[in-house]
Each structure stands twice: as C-alpha cells, then as structure tokens.
Amino acid sequence: MQKAPPAREGSVSGKPRLKIHNIIKSLKNDGSLYLLALPGIIVLIMFAYLPMSGLILVFKNYNFNDGIFGSPWAGFSNFEFFFSSMDDALRATRNTVMLNVLYMITGTFFSVAIAIILNELRSKWFIKVTQSIMFFPYFISWIIIGAILFSLLDYDKGLMNQLLTAFGITQIDWYSSPWLFVIVLVLANIWKATGYGAIIYYAVLQGVDTSYYEAARIDGASRWQTITKITLPLLIPSIILMTLLSIGGMLKGDLSMIMGVTFLNPLLLPTTDIIDVYVYRTAIRSGEFGFASAITLYQSIFGLVLVLVANKLAGWYDKDSKLF
Amino acid sequence: MPITENKGLLVFFYVIIALFSAVCLIPFILAVSGSLSTESRIAAEGYSFWPRGFTLETYQFLFGSKAKEIIQAYSVSVIVTVLGTVSAVLVTTAYAYVISVKSFRYRNVLSFFAYFTMLFSGGTLPWFLLSTKYYHLSDTLAGLFVPYLLSVFLMFLMTNYFRSIPHEIVESAQIDGAGHMRIFISIMLPLGRVGLVTISLFYALQFWNDFFLPLMLVSDQGLYTIQFLMYNMMANIQFLASGNAAQIGGIPVAPPLETAKMAMTCLTVLPIAILYPFLQRFFVKGIVVGSVKG
Numbered sequence: 001m002q003k004a005p006p007a008r009e010g011s012v013s014g015k016p017r018l019k020i021h022n023i024i025k026s027l028k029n030d031g032s033l034y035l036l037a038l039p040g041i042i043v044l045i046m047f048a049y050l051p052m053s054g055l056i057l058v059f060k061n062y063n064f065n066d067g068i069f070g071s072p073w074a075g076f077s078n079f080e081f082f083f084s085s086m087d088d089a090l091r092a093t094r095n096t097v098m099l100n101v102l103y104m105i106t107g108t109f110f111s112v113a114i115a116i117i118l119n120e121l122r123s124k125w126f127i128k129v130t131q132s133i134m135f136f137p138y139f140i141s142w143i144i145i146g147a148i149l150f151s152l153l154d155y156d157k158g159l160m161n162q163l164l165t166a167f168g169i170t171q172i173d174w175y176s177s178p179w180l181f182v183i184v185l186v187l188a189n190i191w192k193a194t195g196y197g198a199i200i201y202y203a204v205l206q207g208v209d210t211s212y213y214e215a216a217r218i219d220g221a222s223r224w225q226t227i228t229k230i231t232l233p234l235l236i237p238s239i240i241l242m243t244l245l246s247i248g249g250m251l252k253g254d255l256s257m258i259m260g261v262t263f264l265n266p267l268l269l270p271t272t273d274i275i276d277v278y279v280y281r282t283a284i285r286s287g288e289f290g291f292a293s294a295i296t297l298y299q300s301i302f303g304l305v306l307v308l309v310a311n312k313l314a315g316w317y318d319k320d321s322k323l324f
Numbered sequence: 325m326p327i328t329e330n331k332g333l334l335v336f337f338y339v340i341i342a343l344f345s346a347v348c349l350i351p352f353i354l355a356v357s358g359s360l361s362t363e364s365r366i367a368a369e370g371y372s373f374w375p376r377g378f379t380l381e382t383y384q385f386l387f388g389s390k391a392k393e394i395i396q397a398y399s400v401s402v403i404v405t406v407l408g409t410v411s412a413v414l415v416t417t418a419y420a421y422v423i424s425v426k427s428f429r430y431r432n433v434l435s436f437f438a439y440f441t442m443l444f445s446g447g448t449l450p451w452f453l454l455s456t457k458y459y460h461l462s463d464t465l466a467g468l469f470v471p472y473l474l475s476v477f478l479m480f481l482m483t484n485y486f487r488s489i490p491h492e493i494v495e496s497a498q499i500d501g502a503g504h505m506r507i508f509i510s511i512m513l514p515l516g517r518v519g520l521v522t523i524s525l526f527y528a529l530q531f532w533n534d535f536f537l538p539l540m541l542v543s544d545q546g547l548y549t550i551q552f553l554m555y556n557m558m559a560n561i562q563f564l565a566s567g568n569a570a571q572i573g574g575i576p577v578a579p580p581l582e583t584a585k586m587a588m589t590c591l592t593v594l595p596i597a598i599l600y601p602f603l604q605r606f607f608v609k610g611i612v613v614g615s616v617k618g
Contacts, residue, residue, distance in 0.1 A: 030429075032504040033422045037434055040419030043474040046459065047451065048441035054450025067457050068450065114344065117337045126338070132604055133345040139596050141533035143551045147558055147589045148351040151358055157370040157582065159354065191348065196611065203612040223333050248443075255448070256535045263559040276448060283449050284540065296447035304444045 058297045062289040074290070082294035088278065089295055096253045096274040102182070103189045104246050108239060110190050111197025116231050118198065119205045120223065131202075135195035142260030145188060149261055153184065178271040181262070185272070188261060204238050205231065237318065244314045248307035251299050255280055275299050352593065358586030359383070366582045382583040386591075390584075394591070396546065397553040400468070401532060404549060408469030408531040413524050415473045417516075420482035421508045426491070435483075438476045452540055467541040468549065469531060478523045481614045485519025486512055522610040525603050532596070550592050557588060 054068050061074035082089060114134065121127055137145075152159050153174040161171040174180060212234075216226050253274035262268045264281070273281075275295060283292030350373075357375045358366065365376035386394060419438070423431045451471075461467030489512065497507050513520060538552035548556070 030504075033425060033428055036418040036504065036508060037422040039415045040474045040479070041434075041437070043415060043470075044438060044441055046454070047471045048445065050454055051446030051450040052444060053446070054454055055446050057450055057453070062453075064457065068453050114341070117341055120334065120337050121341065123338075126341075130341050130345040132601070134348050135604065135608070136600060137348050138607075139529060139533075139600065140593060141535060141551055143533075143535055143555045143558070144589050144592055145351075147554065147585050148355050150558065151354055151371040151582075151586060152351070154371075157366060159371050159373075162370050162372075191351075194344070195348070199608055199611050200615045203615070255539075259539065260535065260555065263555075279448055280539075284452055289449070292449055296449045300445060300447050307443045 052300075055293075055297050055300060057289065058293040060293075062293070078290040078294045081291050082298075085291055088291075089298070091270070092273055092275045092278040092295065093251070095271055096276075097250055098271075099182070099185060099253070099274065100246075100250050102186050103193070104243065106186055106190050107193050107197055108243060110194040112201050112235060112239060114194060114198040115201035115205060116227060116235070118202050119231060120227070131195070131199070133195075134198065137192045138196045140192065142192075142254070142257045144260075145192065146260035146263065149184065149188060175262075175265055176267040178268050181268050182271050185257075185261065189257075200242075201235055201238060204235060208234055240317060241314060244310050244317065247310040247313070248303075250306055251275065251303045253277065355586045355589045355593070358583055359590050361583055361586075363580035363583050371582075371586075382580045382587045385580055386584060386587055393545070393548075393553065394550075394588075397548045397550045398591075400465075400547055401550040403465070404468045404534075405528050405531040407465075408472060409524055409527045411469070412473045412475070412527045412531075413520065416475065416479045416523060416527075417482055417513065417520065418508065419474060420479050420486055421504075421512055424483045424486035425504065438474070438479060442476050448540075455541060462541050463544040463547060464541075465547065468534075468537050468547065471537060472527075472530065472534070475527070475530070477614065478526055481610060482516070482519050482523050484613055485516045485522075489515045518606075518609070522606045522613075525606050526610060529596075529607075554588050554592055557585060 057068050057071075058078050059073055059075065060068065060071040061077070062068070062071045066072070118127055118131065151157070153161075155161060155171065155173045155175070158174075160174070164171055172180065174184060212230050213226060216230055221229065253276040255274075255276040258264070258272050258274060258277050259280075262272050264277070265272075269277075279292045279296055282288050353373055354371060357373055358371050359382055360375035360378055360380070361372075362377040362379050362381065369376055419434070422428060423435045423438075425431060455461045455467065455471065461470065493511060493515070494507055497511055502511075533551060534549070535551045535555060538547070538549050539555075542548065542552065
C-alpha cells in the first residue's frame with residue numbers, strides 16, 4: 001500500500017494551502033484518531049503482545065512471587081525436561097493434529113454436500129427453514145452439547161445404549177473408550193459446524209452466473225452431471241482455499257470443547273489430551289510451569305510457521321487470496 | 325424450469341436435508357424430554373424422546389432449592405453479556421474506524437498491529453499468568469469480559485462495513501469542519517448500523533457462551549456464569565446433591581440429579597432459542613461478508 005500524504009484533508013479543496021497550517025490541522029485531526037484507537041491498542045498489548053513476551057517464561061524457573069519477569073533464569077533446563085517427557089509432548093501434538101485434520105475433512109465434506117444439495121432444491125421456504133435449523137447448533141456452547149451428549153452416551157441411561165440393546169448389540173462404555181470417543185468428537189463437530197460451513201459455500205453458489213446452468217440444460221445435462229461438472233468445480237477454489245487456510249490452525253485446540261464434552265475424563269485422555277488441555281492440566285491446575293511453558297513456546301512457533309506456510313500456499317494457489 | 329428427468333434424485337435430496345435438519349434438532353428434544361421426566365424413571369429406564377412420567381418436579385426443585393445459585397449465575401451471565409458487548413463494540417468500532425480512514429498515515433501499521441495477533445500468539449500460559457498476577461483479574465467481574473474486548477476478526481469485519489460507506493459523505497462532512505470524533509459518532513456509526521448489529525450479536529453470543537474466562541479466572545461461586553455453573557454441575561454432581569434436600573410437597577426426596585442437568589440445559593439454551601429467529605439473518609450476513617474478505 002502506498003503511504004498516504006500526511007495532510008490530505010488540507011488539499012481536498014484543490015491547491016495545498018500553507019504547509020504548517022496543514023500539519024497542525026492534521027495533528028488536530030489525527031489526535032482524535034489516536035484517541036479512538038487507544039482502547040483497542042491497550043487491549044491488544046495486554047492480552048496479545050505481553051503474553052508473547054511472556055514466552056520468555058520458558059527460560060525461567062517460575063515462582064509465583066517473582067512473576068514472569070522477575071523469576072530466576074533457568075537456562076535450557078525446561079527444554080531438557082521437555083525432551084525427557086517427549087512422550088507427553090508427542091501425544092498432545094498427535095491428538096491436536098489428528099482431531100483438527102478429522103474435523104477439517106469431515107466438516108468440509110458435509111458443508112459442501114449440504115450446500116450443493118440446497119442449491120438443487122427449489123422450494124424457497126424449505127431451504128429457509130432447514131437452513132435455519134441446521135445453523136442453530138452453531139449457537140450452542142460445548143458445555144451444553146456435552147450435557148446433551150451425556151444423555152445420549154451414558155452407559156446405563158444413555159439413549160445410544162438403549163438403541164444398541166434393542167438391536168441386540170452389546171452396550172458400549174463410550175466414556176472409557178478413547179478411540180471410539182474420537183468418533184463422538186468428530187460427529188459432535190459435524191453437528192455443530194456444518195450449518196456454518198454450508199452458509200459460506202451456499203453463498204458462493206448463489207453468486208454464480210446462472211447462464212452456466214441454462215447452457216447445460218440446453219445441452220441436455222442430467223442433474224447429476226450438472227452437479228459434478230458445474231457446481232462442484234465452481235466450489236473447488238473455495239474448498240482448496242479454506243483448507244489451506246485451516247492449515248494455519250492445525251496446532252490450535254479447543255479447550256472448551258474437550259472440557260465441555262469429556263469433563264476431562266482421565267480415561268479419555270489418550271486421545272483427547274490436546275496441547276491446550278495438557279497445558280491447562282499441568283500448569284494452570286497443577287502449577288508445574290516448566291514443561292508447559294516449553295510446549296507453549298513450541299506451539300506458538302510452529303503455529304506461526306504453519307500460518308506462514310498456509311499463506312504461502314494460498315498465495316501460490318491464488319494471488320488474491322493471500323492474506324498478507 | 326422443472327427438470328423432468330431424475331425426479332428421484334431430487335426427492336432423495338429433500339429427504340437428506342430433512343434428515344440432517346432433524347438430526348440438528350433431536351438433541352434438544354432429548355433435553356426437553358429429559359427435563360420433564362421423573363428422576364426415578366430416568367434412573368430405571370434411561371433417557372428418551374418422550375418424557376417418562378411427565379412432571380414439572382425438576383423445575384420446581386431447581387427454582388426451589390437451587391434458585392439462588394441459578395438466578396445469581398443467570399444475572400452474572402446477563403451482566404457480562406450486556407457490559408461486555410457494549411464495551412467490546414465501542415472498542416472494536418473505534419479501532420475499525422481508525423484503520424478505515426484512508427488519509428490516516430498509520431492505518432496500515434495499526435491494521436498489521438491487530439492482524440499479527442492472529443498469526444502469532446503467546447498461548448494460554450503467559451496469558452493466564454499475566455491476567456492473574458499482573459492484571460489481578462481473578463475473581464473480578466472485569467475478568468469475565470475485558471480480555472475479549474477486541475476480536476480482530478470482528479474488527480476487520482466492521483472495517484469492511486465502514487469501507488462500504490461512500491467516501492463522499494465523509495468528505496463533505498470534513499469540508500463542513502467535522503472532526504474524526506464527530507464523523508465517527510454521528511455519521512459512521514449510524515450508517516454502519518447493519519455491521520454494528522452484526523458484530524454486537526457475535527460478541528453477545530461469545531460472551532453468553534464463554535467458558536474459557538470463568539474457567540481460567542473464577543473460583544468465587546458468586547461470579548459463576550450460567551455456562552460455568554452448568555459445567556460444574558456436569559463435572560461435579562456434588563453441587564446438586566449438596567445443601568438442602570429437595571422438598572416436593574413438603575416431603576424430602578432425593579434431588580433429581582439427571583433431570584436437573586437437562587433442565588439446566590433448557591434454561592441455558594432458552595434465551596438463544598427465543599432470540600434466534602429474529603437475529604439469525606444478521607449472523608448469516610456477517611459470515612458471508614467475513615468469508616468473502618476476512
């Protein structure tokens with residue numbers, strides 16, 4: 001972006017007036033701009049930039065009285081601890097990436113499928129009503145979803161096991177089967193996120209020139225052919241773009257989701273102990289900061305690398321979609 | 325323009341969408357049904373879609389012996405949502421206005437200053453230590469909304485709305501001698517009201533549903549939000565079982581633990597369900613605008 005001349009207001013009416021006059025006027029004008037931006041700047045510094053500098057914690061032997069900046073230096077001992085507990089770090093990383101990849105694949109599939117199908121339907125009220133219903137779960141917190149899931153999955157009273165018994169299948173103890181619970185998490189995510197994703201893809205399809213479809217109809221294309229040969233290819237750029245951009249968030253986990261749905265059930269931790277959960281459990285609840293700080297630094301740095309890679313890929317795929 | 329062939333496929337499509345919509349609704353039916361069932365029959369026969377032994381006992385129990393906690397948590401949630409939304413919208417729109425002023429020389433700097441926080445984050449741990457030890461936000465009302473006063477995503481969304489306002493209007497106001505403060509308050513905010521409503525709703529939803537801030541910063545039960553109360557009920561049955569035993573018709577009975585969870589679910593979802601039909605379109609618009617250029 002080109003730099004705007006400092007005192008553009010002064011020259012609105014034509015020839016620039018006295019320079020000094022312009023500077024004073026611009027300062028007077030810009031002064032209120034700084035004032036307007038100030039609260040936002042303070043919030044960003046307090047809750048985003050200072051925590052970044054708080055990452056020096058990893059070189060500290062943290063104790064509460066001295067705080068982040070006053071605690072004694074610990075050199076690289078936190079990293080030694082990190083490598084000695086590599087299993088925990090690897091498990092947390094694997095779980096985070098695994099769940100995110102599964103969410104991404106299934107979420108995209110369902111959102112795209114629903115959007116394509118909605119695009120075929122003609123009944124306006126049907127589209128409106130069903131779209132509203134499918135979007136509603138987006139508004140529900142994970143805590144609530146967790147409570148409802150409990151009534152579905154509880155071993156004794158859950159609806160799921162009643163159904164299994166009715167079909168003569170042995171009951172499943174969902175809350176002690178970490179790998180089966182991955183399926184639960186993925187389905188819960190589909191349930192919550194599909195309506196949201198479908199809105200985005202459906203909006204893309206609404207913006208498509210209808211002449212493609214008219215031409216296809218004249219050529220005698222079947223409904224299935226129009227979907228696979230026109231609709232889907234039209235969505236591919238958005239799908240690729242959204243997927244690439246989601247790479248940037250691969251190491252971010254949703255603490256509220258895991259807490260709300262599993263209540264930190266220790267039996268489920270083999271698959272639900274994502275990085276954010278790990279940090280919460282060890283540092284915030286148990287007060288062991290050394291290792292958690294190392295994994296936090298690692299999450300931040302690799303997170304940045306992933307964002308940069310995702311952005312590079314997106315830019316390489318389509319120049320306009322580069323974020324920066 | 326009906327396509328005569330492949331009617332079957334179209335019918336199939338209608339069925340799929342109807343089914344998926346049903347799946348989205350069914351869990352709520354389960355919750356309502358659970359909340360209206362009797363505890364003994366849930367314990368014996370499990371949850372079902374139709375209330376087992378239709379009764380309002382659970383709600384009577386909640387509004388009887390747990391009324392204080394529930395009303396308190398509800399009030400905290402409402403206060404946090406209102407206070408948080410109003411202040412977040414002020415902070416956000418002001419910042420968005422500044423970076424939408426084309427003549428401001430540092431607008432790109434400020435824009436990147438906000439954007440960078442989406443790329444790189446210090447993570448939860450330093451955030452937690454700063455918030456508790458340095459900002460003293462533990463067990464304060466401020467702790468439940470101040471950290472969320474600027475959502476960078478919503479700020480850029482608002483910037484898009486501001487940029488769609490014709491520049492001539494701003495220019496003519498400037499010629500008339502209006503300063504930025506004046507332009508922001510009496511021109512941009514009224515003209516950007518669709519954006520304003522949209523980001524307000526996103527903020528309100530975030531504050532109402534938030535679980536992270538109470539989890540990190542609250543231990544005092546007087547500051548429990550409805551979501552946090554709900555979590556504690558789920559994770560710790562003791563909350564419901566403790567204290568005075570339930571009195572129904574003067575006879576003490578065991579508190580309805582299972583049905584109470586479902587009743588609390590209904591009470592927490594209720595405000596959203598009531599407002600949803602009126603507010604939904606703003607969210608849709610916001611998502612579409614945000615995804616086209618976010």
